[in-house]
Amino acid sequence: MPYPAIRPTERQFDPGDYPVRKYNAQNGAEVRILYGNRRFGLRLALSYTNITDLLAEEFLNHYDETTGTFSTFTFSPDARVALFAGWSGTEGALSPPSGVDWRYEKAPQVTAVRPGISTITVSLVGVI
């Protein structure tokens, strides 16, 4: 089962960083060493407010199928359209670079709003 193709209510994106180590000399000068050419540690926080319990269940099922925070996954074309709805820039700006996939940073958080309606928040992290 792919990641649910549902438009989120709120999306927070952190582009991560390249593998850089910084050292400071005694005189204060900074030395930076680049250890790789791929950005990692991207973060995508998604909030789905007031959706039906059946839709919320799709996230829980997907989380279970990816063995929680263990396995990585990519978004289907439909899911990408839904996830980046409202973004008028290029989709690539919010996507991980080649070779970087998503995994769950933590378990989806489900809040019951009223019978049949829930709010769910999902936190993803991009890893090499």
Added chain:
Amino acid sequence: MFYSGTQGKMFIDGVRAAKVKSWSFSSNLGLLDTTTLGDTDGTVTPGTRTNTGSCTLLYYADADGSGGSNSASTLINKLLKAGVEGVAPEADEVVLRFEIDDGGVITGPRHVQAKVYLTTVSMTCAVGEIFSADVSFQVNGAFSEVVM
């Protein structure tokens, strides 16, 4: 046919209330926002309903010094209670029924009925005005009967 206060009746726990000046009720639906990214117009889904109302009853006595109770007294005593040391004051639930008696034979009078808790009792004694009780209430759950 139009209706007015002439056809209006109110019942407190099944007993018709006397000297009712007015009653009103309202049913409000809370909406949950379902607007998502990319939408240009807000969308909603039904949330919970809240039913409230109010009424005004004249406070009276059948004769000077006769004491006894009247409809206003019966109603306000569901909320107005003297404190007792060590006992938590507790409001009583009351069944209110509001009718528009249109003489309907088959369906009976148009009415709504519900179990309510009084939320506010307000009484003001002033020169030139008849002593009365303004009562506000909130329905506990949904209306049990609605014929409107």
